[in-house]
Amino acid sequence: MNNILIAGGTGLIGKRLTTYLESTGNTVFILTRKPTAANHIFWNPSTNEIDTTKLESTTHLINLCGASLAGKRWSHAYKKELLDSRIQPAQFLLANIQHFPKLSHYITASGINCYPLNQAKVYTESDGFGTDFVSQLVKQWEETANLFSKHCLVSKIRISPVLDAQGGALVEIMKPIQAGFGAALGDGKQAMPWIHYEDLVGIFDFVLQHQLAGAFNAVAGTSTNKEFTAICAESISKKIWLPNLPAFMVKLLFGEMAILLLEGVKTSNETLIKAGFKFKYTELKAAISSCTKG
Secondary structure (H helix, E strand, O other): OOEEEEEOOOOHHHHHHHHHHHHOOOEEEEEEOOOOOOOEEEEEHHHOEEOHHHOOOOOEEEEOOOOOOOOOOOOHHHHHHHHHHHHHHHHHHHHOHHHOOOOOEEEEEEEOOOOOOOOOOEEOOOOOOOOOHHHHHHHHHHHHHHHHHHOOEEEEEEEOOEEOOOOOHHHHHHHHHHOOOOOOEOOOOOEEEEEEHHHHHHHHHHHHHOOOOEEEEEOOEEEEHHHHHHHHHHHOOOOOOOOOEOHHHHHHHHHHHHHHHHOOOEEOOHHHHHHOOOOOOOOHHHHHHHHHOO
């Protein structure tokens, strides 16, 4: 029996993961600023507050904290929030490590956009970080996670854009398509890694159950922006009739955040496959269809 504590567990992925882990016989508690359920535990990393009365039985700590990269334009203030929302909760948990005497595994969310922006290369987990803002953000995120290695196993799940009808990347991409204004961005050739939420949840569980340490590319496949947009439209019987939105327009609309839309990385998932993980969704059409038809 695993006693799992999830920080950031009230978000979409946290809810999906909680449901799955509980269905497989685990006990799951959620750290939250606003406890409303029996399995909720109060904490507030910003004010250094945490209810320590239920922590001692924790065997696995999963940290999903982090403001959305696509939440706002990247002002100086929001860049600070993006970093702080990832680093501060991890540092706070580490500062309270004495309250986790049974902790055997720390698993953190991370980002697939950690590699250099080079469309010609397929990256593995052994490759280094890029120099752009997101890459360096992920680097600091993972370096903080690595500090837990003095106390337990550490795993870093480098998450791709998640396909889920309830929220996240797919919902945002679908909005203009549903309204009849969908279009590929820039030249449309930029790599677009993706993963279905069921596989992402499965990866967290797989790493936990098999006690795997290290970084893992949570990616099921890689499309291009043009292909991805077309398949999204096809899944809801829409057509893409507008020309590509020029890169300069994307930059005007989104500012520095446009790098997420105009640049992509190709990554390998061989580390997970060789470890024995089996993806449920490896074809983009089937993955998107399962979300839009569900």
